[in-house]
Amino acid sequence: xxxxxxxxxxxxxxxxxxxxxxxxxxxxxxxxxxxxxxxxxxxxxxxxxxxxxxxxxxxxxxxxxxxxxxxxxxxxxxxxxxxxxxxxxxxxxxxxxxxxxxxxxxxxxxxxxxxxxxxxxxxxxxxxxxxxxxxxxxxxxxxxxxxxxxxxxxxxxxxxxxxxxxxxxxxxxxxxxxxxxxxxxxxxxxxxxxxxxxxxxxxxxxxxxxxxxxxxxxxxxxxxxxxxx
Amino acid sequence: xxxxxxxxxxxxxxxxxxxxxxxxxxxxxxxxxxxxxxxxxxxxxxxxxxxxxxxxxxxxxxxxxxxxxxxxxxxxxxxxxxxxxxxxxxxxxxxxxxxxxxxxxxxxxxxxxxxxxxxxxxxxxxxxxxxxxxxxxxxxxxxxxxxxxxxxxxxxxxxxxxxxxxxxxxxxxxxxxxxxxxxxxxxxxxxxxxxxxxxxxxxxxxxxxxxxxxxxxxxxxxxxxxxxx
Numbered sequence: 001x002x003x004x005x006x007x008x009x010x011x012x013x014x015x016x017x018x019x020x021x022x023x024x025x026x027x028x029x030x031x032x033x034x035x036x037x038x039x040x041x042x043x044x045x046x047x048x049x050x051x052x053x054x055x056x057x058x059x060x061x062x063x064x065x066x067x068x069x070x071x072x073x074x075x076x077x078x079x080x081x082x083x084x085x086x087x088x089x090x091x092x093x094x095x096x097x098x099x100x101x102x103x104x105x106x107x108x109x110x111x112x113x114x115x116x117x118x119x120x121x122x123x124x125x126x127x128x129x130x131x132x133x134x135x136x137x138x139x140x141x142x143x144x145x146x147x148x149x150x151x152x153x154x155x156x157x158x159x160x161x162x163x164x165x166x167x168x169x170x171x172x173x174x175x176x177x178x179x180x181x182x183x184x185x186x187x188x189x190x191x192x193x194x195x196x197x198x199x200x201x202x203x204x205x206x207x208x209x210x211x212x213x214x215x216x217x218x219x220x221x222x223x224x225x226x227x228x229x
Numbered sequence: 230x231x232x233x234x235x236x237x238x239x240x241x242x243x244x245x246x247x248x249x250x251x252x253x254x255x256x257x258x259x260x261x262x263x264x265x266x267x268x269x270x271x272x273x274x275x276x277x278x279x280x281x282x283x284x285x286x287x288x289x290x291x292x293x294x295x296x297x298x299x300x301x302x303x304x305x306x307x308x309x310x311x312x313x314x315x316x317x318x319x320x321x322x323x324x325x326x327x328x329x330x331x332x333x334x335x336x337x338x339x340x341x342x343x344x345x346x347x348x349x350x351x352x353x354x355x356x357x358x359x360x361x362x363x364x365x366x367x368x369x370x371x372x373x374x375x376x377x378x379x380x381x382x383x384x385x386x387x388x389x390x391x392x393x394x395x396x397x398x399x400x401x402x403x404x405x406x407x408x409x410x411x412x413x414x415x416x417x418x419x420x421x422x423x424x425x426x427x428x429x430x431x432x433x434x435x436x437x438x439x440x441x442x443x444x445x446x447x448x449x450x451x452x453x454x455x456x457x458x
Contacts, residue, residue: 090316093404094323096395101330104390158333165329166322175322 003027006047006057009038010121015225016194018107018187019068020056025183026072028218030082034058041126068187069099072180085180095181098173101162106188109152109159110200112138116146117196117228153200160207167206171213178217186214190222197228232256235276235286238267239350244454245423247336247416248297249285254412255301257447259311263287270355297416298328301409314409324410327402330391335417338381338388339429341367345375346425346457382429389436396435400442407446415443419451426457 005024008017015021015036027034039046039055050057052066058074065074076085076092086092111118119130119142135141140148163185166173173181189211192200201208215222234253237246244250244265256263268275268284279286281295287303294303305314305321315321340347348359348371364370369377392414395402402410418440421429430437444451 084319087317087319089405090313090403090408091320091323093395093399093402094320094327094410096399097327097330097391097402097410098323100391100394101326104387104394105334161333162326162329165333166325170322170325173322173326174319176318179319181323181326 002059002061003032003034004059005034005036006039006050006055006059007036008055009040009123010118010126010195011123013038014121014194016118016121016191017055018191021187021190021222022068022180022184023056023058023071025186025214025217025221026075026085026180028221029085029179029183030075030079032075032079032082040123042129068184069096072184076180087174087179091179095174095179095184098181099184102184102188105159106163106185109156110188110192112145112152113149113156113198113200114192114196116142116149117198121195121228149198153198156200160201160205163207164205167210172210178214182210182214186211186222189214190225193227194225195228231288231290232261232263233288234263234265235268235279235284235288236265237284238269238352239347239355239424240352242267243350243423245347245350245420246284247420250416250419250451251297251409251413252285252287252300254415254443254446254450255304255314255409257450258314258408258412259304259308261304261308261311269352271358297413298325301413305409316403316408320408324403324408324413327410328413331413331417334388335392335414338385339417339421341374341381342378342385342427342429343421343425345371345378346427350424350457378427382427385429389430389434392436393434396439401439407443411439411443415440415451418443419454422456423454424457 005020007015007020010016020036024036044053047053047055047057050064050066056068056071058065058071060078063074065071072085073092086095115134115138119127119134122130131142138145172178173185234249236244236249239245249265253265273282276282276284276286279293279295285297285300287294287300289307292303294300301314302321315324344363344367348356348363351359360371367374401407402414
């Protein structure tokens, strides 16, 4: 197989990266078999060839593409005979908005709730790097972050509002069938599911049912990694 | 003309409603000539026939549709030979997400900055109703809201982030050409422009250029109402 994604990896081969999960599901959507090679946060050398310091990095034959959005657009354009991610150019642009919302609103609201759990599940070789960069970002120790978790979960509610609103009347973010908007948002919930035993959603949230449907896709692809217990 | 929208109206025939502006631009997009009839907040009787207590309400021949999203979907389905708002079903669903984001994130962040200006520009017949309902909603007097404005404008920044991100690389929210996602988000900025002399955007924000392009659409339709001075 000439197709390969460098995929963030924790201890015990845990593949928890939200942005890599976007691409794993997106490749399944197009039926494109791909090797997901384990990569550590601190192994910058292994992907230096790509010009990027973070993953996902896709190598597809002669092509190297970095960043989940670029990869999604590349796959959409390069494999026009496979099922579409966007259903056309207007759909691609508005999906780009959801991508930006996920990066700027959903992930920051979510990571505060689970950052200490992420640290615990990292390969030991990455733990010092992670602690240092994240404590600098939040201005708090990882232990202080965990102590404030209830408050962070409370603050997640308003951030989730648009998602709750549409999943109240649509089965999928993309409408009648799942597509890239679903994969990219699901990456965030898969990340939380894999690293943290804490439930972030209220019992009656319409997001819960959608998350189960997402876990069922592609013969339960996203369930191949068990939830944190 | 048998097509009519009940349109919120301030003093001096000021048409400032963000949700009505969505529909005004959306009707122009499809070239559907429509009467915009002035309506006051407190004139619940005039639209009681529709079952709604708020506008926009569209009456199109025998049909009555309430709420901007329902109206947009109705127009898209009823006039299939006119230019599309969504570019297909997937585009409609993800535009629904932007609709939910605008209602749950953008409008609440924006209204705090301009609510006192809105009050000043209302028809006197609506001012008591508006003051009472909004002071109850915010738990502050309108004067206290104005005093806190600098802080609210500061807090607008993170809410605007997804919009800033995509307008950095796209001319329109909908991609190569404006469509319903643009109209619905623009409604919020048109609302602010019409009632408040305060500039809410940073000088170098990519949202500013897009707002100018939106104002130019349909022979400057949105400029027919002058900015608050």
